[in-house]
């Protein structure tokens with residue numbers, strides 16, 4: 597497993613001034629796919645107050661149900677969660693640390709570079725061929741939970757507070773995710789523990805994205821369209837620069853950054869577990885012509901030894917619509933596949 601090495605986009609922009617965009621990044625047709633509005637007003641992703649949601653749930657309210665139904669034929673959850681349990685200082689410290697990390701000299705960042713055949717570290721993912729188009733971004737990918745899975749050599753020791761900030765962030769986001777999974781299970785008519793029980797030692801991987809500005813922003817893509825393979829993803833948009841878009845009714849809908857909010861996305865494993873009742877969200881990131889953009893995606897997985905397949909309580913008399921496989925095989929196929937819409941999940945479908 598691994599991704600082919602590619603140059604740092606940030607370093608190339610610094611070296612060349614960034615006016616000439618190398619051919620491997622130019623994909624004007626993909627970049628120009630239709631975008632709906634600016635993510636405001638009617639088209640805005642629902643903003644959910646987490647404390648209120650929990651109160652409603654305790655009182656038997658309809659909680660999350662309203663939103664997926666408003667959001668089209670399939671149950672699609674993409675929402676911005678505010679008033680959640682991750683403390684402000686944990687968010688602020690994480691943001692400051694990653695902003696400082698990407699400002700470090702190229703040689704310093706390279707000390708944490710991915711190694712051949714491995715996914716973790718500073719570099720890029722999903723590059724599977726020499727002639728594939730590339731994303732206009734650099735990233736840092738780390739295994740964060742359970743703590744035994746951490747590989748200290750990929751965890752930056754500069755800035756000095758990076759490791760402690762990520763440690764706190766990771767734990768707080770895991771707790772929040774567990775709480776959301778319990779809520780979602782209840783929404784599906786399952787026991788609260790139905791999904792959470794699979795996540796007691798649930799894995800978490802964190803992908804920190806850095807999108808440099810691009811003089812030809814309208815011809816490049818920051819992160820190719822994809823759905824996340826895991827159960828649930830919590831994305832923090834680190835600064836005010838807009839870039840994240842979700843696919844809805846065939847066009848791209850911008851997700852406006854809301855300060856302190858987590859964008860909560862359903863991943864492929866949730867789609868499989870619910871036998872397709874809920875659908876994973878296809879999304880992408882575009883880049884800004886003038887300003888850099890940063891985001892942190894925390895991918896929540898079940899425990900490493902969990903089998904991933906449609907839950908019996910979900911299927912009833914229906915046939916399974918997806919294969920059942922162990923988590924490791926599931927992930928191997930995911931990382932060997934070029935990131936392109938939901939093509940990975942197609943491989944997991946039966947018939």
Ligand SMILES: O=C(O)CCC(=O)C(=O)O
Pocket residue numbers: 803805819824831833839840879880881890891893
């Ligand atoms: O940059 C973003 O907002 C999206 C990040 C994302 O989708 C990912 O890392 O999987």
Ligand SMILES: [Fe+2]
Pocket residue numbers: 822823824829879893
């Ligand atoms: Fe994603």
